[in-house]
Amino acid sequence: MNIFANPNKPRGFERSIKVENLSRRGILKGLGLAGSFVLAAPLMSRSAFAAYETGASKMPHGTVVDPRVFVSIAPDGIVTIIAHRSEMGTGVRTSLPLVVAEELEANWSRVRVQQADGDEVKYGNQDTDGSRSTRHYLMPMRQIGACARTMLESAAARRWSVPATEVKAVNHEVVHSASGRKLGFGELAADAAKEPVPSIEGLKLKDPKDFRYLGKGEIGIVDLRDITTGTARYGADVRLPGMKYAVIARPPVTGGKLVSFDGSEAMKISGVEKVLEVKGWPWPSKFQPLGGVAVIARNTGAAIKGRDALKVVWEDGPNGKYDSAAYRKELEDAARKPGLIVRKEGDVDAALKSADKVIVGEYYLPHLAHVSMEPPVAVAEVRANKAEIWAPVQSPGGTREDVAKTLDIPIENVTINVTLLGGGFGRKSKCDFALEAALLSKELGVPVKVQWTREDDIHHDFLHTVSAERIEAGLDKNGKVIAWRHRSVAPSIASTFAAGAVHQAPFELGMGLIDLPFEIANIQCENPEAAAHTRIGWFRSVSNIPRAFAVQSMVGEIARATNRDQKDMLLELIGAPRIVDLSSVKDPWNYGEPYGSYPIDTARLRKVVELVAQKGEWGRPMAKGHGLGIAVHRSFVSYIATIVEVAVDEKGKLTVPRVDTAIDCGTFVNPERIESQLEGAAIMGLSLAKYGEVTFKDGKVQQKNLDDFPVIRIDESPRVTNVYIVPPGPDTPPSGVGEPGVPPFAPALTNAIFAATGKRIRVLPIGKQLET
Amino acid sequence: MIKLKINGQEQTWDGDASLPLLWFLRDEVGLTGTKYGCGQALCGSCTVLVEKEAVRSCITSVSDVAGRDVTTIEGLHPTGDHPVQKAWRQINVPQCGFCQTGQIMQAASLLMQNPKPSHDQIRDAMSGNICRCGCYQRIENAVHLASTGV
Numbered sequence: 001m002n003i004f005a006n007p008n009k010p011r012g013f014e015r016s017i018k019v020e021n022l023s024r025r026g027i028l029k030g031l032g033l034a035g036s037f038v039l040a041a042p043l044m045s046r047s048a049f050a051a052y053e054t055g056a057s058k059m060p061h062g063t064v065v066d067p068r069v070f071v072s073i074a075p076d077g078i079v080t081i082i083a084h085r086s087e088m089g090t091g092v093r094t095s096l097p098l099v100v101a102e103e104l105e106a107n108w109s110r111v112r113v114q115q116a117d118g119d120e121v122k123y124g125n126q127d128t129d130g131s132r133s134t135r136h137y138l139m140p141m142r143q144i145g146a147c148a149r150t151m152l153e154s155a156a157a158r159r160w161s162v163p164a165t166e167v168k169a170v171n172h173e174v175v176h177s178a179s180g181r182k183l184g185f186g187e188l189a190a191d192a193a194k195e196p197v198p199s200i201e202g203l204k205l206k207d208p209k210d211f212r213y214l215g216k217g218e219i220g221i222v223d224l225r226d227i228t229t230g231t232a233r234y235g236a237d238v239r240l241p242g243m244k245y246a247v248i249a250r251p252p253v254t255g256g257k258l259v260s261f262d263g264s265e266a267m268k269i270s271g272v273e274k275v276l277e278v279k280g281w282p283w284p285s286k287f288q289p290l291g292g293v294a295v296i297a298r299n300t301g302a303a304i305k306g307r308d309a310l311k312v313v314w315e316d317g318p319n320g321k322y323d324s325a326a327y328r329k330e331l332e333d334a335a336r337k338p339g340l341i342v343r344k345e346g347d348v349d350a351a352l353k354s355a356d357k358v359i360v361g362e363y364y365l366p367h368l369a370h371v372s373m374e375p376p377v378a379v380a381e382v383r384a385n386k387a388e389i390w391a392p393v394q395s396p397g398g399t400r401e402d403v404a405k406t407l408d409i410p411i412e413n414v415t416i417n418v419t420l421l422g423g424g425f426g427r428k429s430k431c432d433f434a435l436e437a438a439l440l441s442k443e444l445g446v447p448v449k450v451q452w453t454r455e456d457d458i459h460h461d462f463l464h465t466v467s468a469e470r471i472e473a474g475l476d477k478n479g480k481v482i483a484w485r486h487r488s489v490a491p492s493i494a495s496t497f498a499a500g501a502v503h504q505a506p507f508e509l510g511m512g513l514i515d516l517p518f519e520i521a522n523i524q525c526e527n528p529e530a531a532a533h534t535r536i537g538w539f540r541s542v543s544n545i546p547r548a549f550a551v552q553s554m555v556g557e558i559a560r561a562t563n564r565d566q567k568d569m570l571l572e573l574i575g576a577p578r579i580v581d582l583s584s585v586k587d588p589w590n591y592g593e594p595y596g597s598y599p600i601d602t603a604r605l606r607k608v609v610e611l612v613a614q615k616g617e618w619g620r621p622m623a624k625g626h627g628l629g630i631a632v633h634r635s636f637v638s639y640i641a642t643i644v645e646v647a648v649d650e651k652g653k654l655t656v657p658r659v660d661t662a663i664d665c666g667t668f669v670n671p672e673r674i675e676s677q678l679e680g681a682a683i684m685g686l687s688l689a690k691y692g693e694v695t696f697k698d699g700k701v702q703q704k705n706l707d708d709f710p711v712i713r714i715d716e717s718p719r720v721t722n723v724y725i726v727p728p729g730p731d732t733p734p735s736g737v738g739e740p741g742v743p744p745f746a747p748a749l750t751n752a753i754f755a756a757t758g759k760r761i762r763v764l765p766i767g768k769q770l771e772t
Numbered sequence: 773m774i775k776l777k778i779n780g781q782e783q784t785w786d787g788d789a790s791l792p793l794l795w796f797l798r799d800e801v802g803l804t805g806t807k808y809g810c811g812q813a814l815c816g817s818c819t820v821l822v823e824k825e826a827v828r829s830c831i832t833s834v835s836d837v838a839g840r841d842v843t844t845i846e847g848l849h850p851t852g853d854h855p856v857q858k859a860w861r862q863i864n865v866p867q868c869g870f871c872q873t874g875q876i877m878q879a880a881s882l883l884m885q886n887p888k889p890s891h892d893q894i895r896d897a898m899s900g901n902i903c904r905c906g907c908y909q910r911i912e913n914a915v916h917l918a919s920t921g922v
Contacts, residue, residue: 089868089905220864227869228860229852230805230845234870237804245799270788300808301795302788373809373817373870373904422807422870423904454810676867676907683906706814706902715899717908 052733055592056136059127061120061397063140065200067148068193069122070100070141077172077186079106084116085137086128086394087223088372088424089680090738091673094221095134096141099669102213103145103206104152105169106185113222118396118416126397129429129538130591131636131736134669138734146203148192155191156183217672223420235392235419238379240447246440247303247451248278249310250292250460253699254534255283255317261293265309271302275310279439283317285535286497287402287430290460294440300451316699322533324466324696328364331468331530334489335362339528340503343514343585346522348474351483355474358483359561361554363471364763365546367694368464368539369709374422375457380437381447385409391434392421399431406435407442425684426538430462458709459701462537463694465490469550474522479562481573483522488513488547491532502529504543510589512547512743514582517600517634519575534696540684544635544743552631552747553762556754566751567613567630574632577603591637597733598637605634607726608641608662615724616643616660622756625649626657629751631744636736638665639726642682642744644718646752652770654753656686656718661741664726667734675723678741682721685745687711693765774838778803779847789835793827794818796834797844805845805873809902816901819874819881820844826881828900845873848880856880859918867905875901879915888919 056063070082081100087093097113100106116123125136149169156174157164160181167176173184213219226232251257263275273296280291293312297303352358378391387407393399396416404411421428437450452460467490474483492508494501504513504527513525539545552570559569580600582588590598609632612618622628625648632641645658659682668674691710695702703709750761753770761769774785778801785796792811797803797820806829809817813828820829821843848854856879866872875898882889882897889897894915903911 087868089866091867220861221866223869224861224864224866225852227866227872228857228876230803230873232869233804234807236798236808239799239802239804271791298787299791299795299799301791301799304811305788371904373815373868373902374807375809420870421868423868425904451808454812454815672864676864676910679909680867680906683908684904705812706810707812711902711904712906712908713899713902714908714911715895717895717906721909 051731052597053594054136054597054733055594056125058592059125059136061125063136064122064124065140065143067144067151067197070144071104071148073185073189073192075186075189077184078110078112079104079185080112080114082116082123083113084123084126085133086126086396086418086421086424088128088394088421088428090133090677091221091670092128092133093223094219095669095673096137098213098219099138099141100145102211103142104149105171107172108213108219110172115418118400118418120397126395127429128394129426131738131740135637135734135736138667138669142205143200143203146205147198150198150203151192151195152185152188154195155188159183159191214669215671217670219670233419234374234422235379235390236374236377236422236451238390238419238449240379240381243379243447243449244273244296244444245298245300245303245449245451246294246296247300247307247453248292248294248436249307249312250290250456251280251314252459253314253316253320255319256314257317258292259313259315261313262311263293265311266295266306269302269306269309271298272306273297274444275306276443278436284496284499287432287435288406289432289436289439296444304453319533320699322696322699324366327466327533328468331466331489332362332364334528334530335468335470335487337528339487339489339526341524342509342527343523343525345584348483348485348522348524351522352472352474352485355483356477357475357561359473359475359557361471361550361557362762363469363546363550363553365467365549366692366764367466368688368692369458369461369694369703370425370427370539371457371706371709371711372423372425372427375454376427376433376452377450378434378437379447379449380434380441382407382438382442386413387438388415388417389434389438390417390419391431392419392428393431393434394421394424394429395431399434402431402435403438407438425540427461430537454706455704458694458703458705462496462535464539464545465493465536465543467546469546471550471554473554473558475558475562481520481558484516484518484520485524485526486513486516486550487526487528489528489530490543490546491530491536493536493538495532496535496537502531503527506587506589508543510591511543511635512551512633514585514588515600515634516551517580517602517605518573520573533699541635541739541742544633545688545746548631548633548743549747549764552633552744553750556629556747556751557760560754567609567618570609570630570632571606574602574605577606591736593637598735600634604639604664605632608632608639608664611724611726612641612643612660612662615662615722618643625756627752627754627756629748629753629755631748631751633740633744635740635743638663638735638737638740640740640744642748644745644748644752646749646756648753648756648770650772652772654690654766654770655716656749659718659721660724661721662724662726663737663741665735665737666732667728668725671725674725674737677737678723679721681741682745683712683717685742686718686749689746689749689764689766691765691767774834776834776837776839777841779843785834790833792830793820793832793834793837793842794829797829803844803846807870807874809871815871816878817871817874819877819901821877821881824881824884826878845877848877854880855918855922856883856915858922859914862922863910863914863917865907865910865914867907871901871903875903875911879918882915883919889915891916
């Protein structure tokens, strides 16, 4: 699809709903250097031409393949490469520029990375979510680098009056081996800029065997030194002359609103300068601010103290009775009754009736908060009808659109400077905090930083959904599974955008429900209704968390009931190597990717199970109180299998001596960052399994901070996490890494707990369930 | 008027004496390497050294450190090459990096008091510092590396 085919694509979240695709949604100074490669950045956008098709072209604004937008070369030879995706810890700010440098034949030590502002017309889609960056941009970045290299080679050939076929870019210079002549990239930059940009179709990409950087994992992240010296700049670290500091008291119940406030005591606090109302939007409020009362001060500490002194009267609204314990019963009841059928093969009712044995598993997983280490924060400077924002946002393009809409100014007048993100995990796809800063700066006429406290972050998150999952498995007299019914009940993310959304959206159904990869004759997936009572949003790996937990726990339950090894049971259910046929699903969502390039390939699923079993020494002898568990899950079009070893002592204290994880993510860029993502996914998986729970009473979140919403600390982290990466086949398309490590962890853990103790955990978090 | 030394330089404060040191450092002095993560001494992102001791600056008021020497990440080493910082880079520890300055200050304090900690001692000493990205395996290895020579 040509990205210019529809310039009026829907904006904000609507744009994603319409394209049926999950989208969470300094100015380039220095590019105008005289004699530099890029004299200006003309608009010339093209889709990538690749051996495989991806969903990139369906994302808002698609991809832009233009070296003049992404690469500049200064006369001193320094190559500047644009990073247009947000860095929240995945390493993307290093990985994608590294791809450009590889094809460009640049020497990485002479490359600088510059963060793009939010401008999707110029750079293509910037929504850094859905584990999409490498899979959508590996090929475009290779092409951008190859274009620039070709232009440098052409310029050198012209200078020497030799055929272009006789020259070659090698390590930051172009050489003519016949004559021994060489010219550095800096010496060629000005001439190269005058060369025509070659057509993508005719580009010669490097042979992977000649790669110096890709697939090697020998490059540190570009921000490594700055991070270790405290000079890396996150959203919270932006300081502008005359900037004021704001914290906001927001309605404690989602959908509630301000009735009245008294700021007189707050104004007595030293350093507090002003108290004012912040506009809120009616629920469901999308990414718009919740509204409330802002305290403006000369520093954040004073603003927080001032807010503590506010007297505010709130009206709670329709969600004032939300009680998560009562809601859990509602969801579990709904899961016991028929719901909307979203996948149907064979006759599951008849098969369950005829089954020799039926095993029922009911699972429940609560709301989760993201708690990125950097709570939401943004700086805005709004003057006249222009707005400049500095913020840690995963969706710079979406933020730009939303700021323009909220302030009612032209989008061209909005600049979004993307800082480093102190963690994201999906929370920073929603730009409500940046909109608050914009509204306050407009009102006050000065730059404003809005800082969320940790309590704000937990109280007003776009929470991970809460879910009841119920699976019935029918077995014949030989123990073969002949029927599988999975009901999944959870409030949908769509409820944050549209009133009355009670069913899961296709992008949620596609995360571990309708994409069941098992070879079973009778399959039925159902989605009973669930209404939301708080803001629901994307959390790293999203609906895959409850679905993988249910499905992979059920595998363990069936293995137990039929007295078989968990891993053997898993491979039997996966069945023969094949491409899973989803033709019975009306609306199969495949992470936005074409099924042709990214099918559910059970050979790859089996491979990661077999690899982790071999490397992770599945079946190794266990000491008393120790146990091994295994789980596999495909998400974000990658395949991951995990083995967890647990130890549970007599008092029920749980520790994790060892984790082994195998991933097949297709062609990859930086294996060292894949390892770090999977090490981290094990920690996040352990956090949610052991502790993660946000509860509600009278419509209000009951947790406040990291003491009552704990996450794993180093003293309880796994002693060792081993990562194994399946080598890609030729032309295997790249797939996700940031999220897919999370879903298999919790069921592997609870399967291991069962092996160690005989106790089956069906409700998360584990909390005190193991205590004796 | 409160006087204190930060990274060897004298600083004064005549505002609210109960202002948390964290906000004094970040908003009044402009040293943003010290991070806010929780405000309740639960996460360790705001860790600084007061003399040799690791302190949570979010619950330490400016008046608490009157006359004391405070070291932030910016002052840990003149060129950013403290053994802990070097070990961190050698092992490629950070993901998002936000908590890392607090982790590094905590580790530096540990090694001042116990130059050769065991792995269990490292896990114990670092357990007040949360990393939501989950870099713990590398943190443990980096502290060990720093203690054995980078």
